[in-house]
Amino acid sequence: MSGALRILPCLDVRAGRLVKGVRFQDLVDRGDPVEAAVRYESEGADEIVLLDVAATRERRGPSFGLVRAVAAQLSIPLTVGGGIGSVGAAGRLLGAGADKLSVNSAALRRPALLKELAREFGRQCVVAAIDVRREPAGWMVRSSAGTAATRWGAVAWARRAAREGAGELLVTSIDQDGTRQGYDRPLYAAVREATAPPLIASGGCGRLDHILDLARDGRVEAVLLASLLHERRLTIPQIKRALRRRGFPVRPEGLHAG
């Protein structure tokens, strides 16, 4: 990999507060998202991801006020997701300071949305978020924050999303999410094999070894981390030091390379 493995703290928000659940359930308050975003940038986060976990269920988009408040403080990219269903809503979020848009359920309902967003804002702006659960039939995509089944297999949907216009794929394993048992590595190998856009792994990280395993596999360009960072069980400097020590390039947090 020529670039650096990106470390992406994920801020799941509901009603303006940072929350985190296990397997998408049982949300617990974890503080102020603006403070968290600023802290993570100063610690060396490569991007910030802000997901409004209740937006789709409540049939609305992410809060513009919160996006603006977070974006105003950053000088690294901000990806925003949750309930984005139209080019108009997407444009307003970009105007409020989002750099990329993460689209999930709305794209499953209407895949052409990805094409429309890519045409309007460029595909580098469009992240397809894909929530995957292992089922007898294989890796299946779930929608609406994991609550609803779809007819899509994970690899087939990833390929379709990329063809429609997604510039990145954020693939979350629902089975692994919040369990700290490690990533679903075969899932990322399978998606990588079938698609070209950068791949972001999410769900299951419990310790440094899990990230090092992914780095060795070389199938993903970024990892999305939530509870692990919020609970300070691991910090970004620890992760980056460990990667660097093993020869994987990472971006240093300040002006000076380590």
Next chain:
Amino acid sequence: MSSVAIVDTGAGNFFGVRRGFRQIGVRARVTRDRATLRAATLVVIPGVASFSATCRGLRDLTSLLLDRHDRGRAILGICAGFQALAERSDEGAGRGLGLVPQRVRALGTARCPHIGWSRLVRRTDPLLDRLGTDDPWVFFAHSYALPATGRGILASAEHDGVRFAAAARWGATVGVQFHPELSGPVGRRFLSNMMASAEGTG
């Protein structure tokens, strides 16, 4: 008093670019007003969107921008705004400012688009000075780029084995393929260098 005018191309990352200048203590306005664009210390052509959309957004301002360039008044093109300084692009229809007789090419990498941080390999130039001791990391988000070598190229970067132009300077006109406004402290330092350079020429 220095002033920065960001060309309202109708499709750009205005929020981020304005924020980037605010973070180095400079107020930037998003505008198409010709007097403002003529008088500004620095005019920025923002990125995001496609080559065609960016060129379309510049169409009636081409002669104003070329006049600025001829008079040695600073212009900074970012990402698609950098590409719009060239002539044509593989990406689609449209004519850039044509400051260099070059065509923007598809990266053609297995992993595409190129989204993430890569290192700048740079020539010595005040614009790229004090960005840290080693080759500095900056943030890219693109599928197309100008060739890594040629007149005016100050820095290149690499993705998936393909090297491409990351920064260039033709007179007082500067282009960067990376996003300084999204590149943390390195990006802020670059914008400060850019302002210093623009004030020297303006």
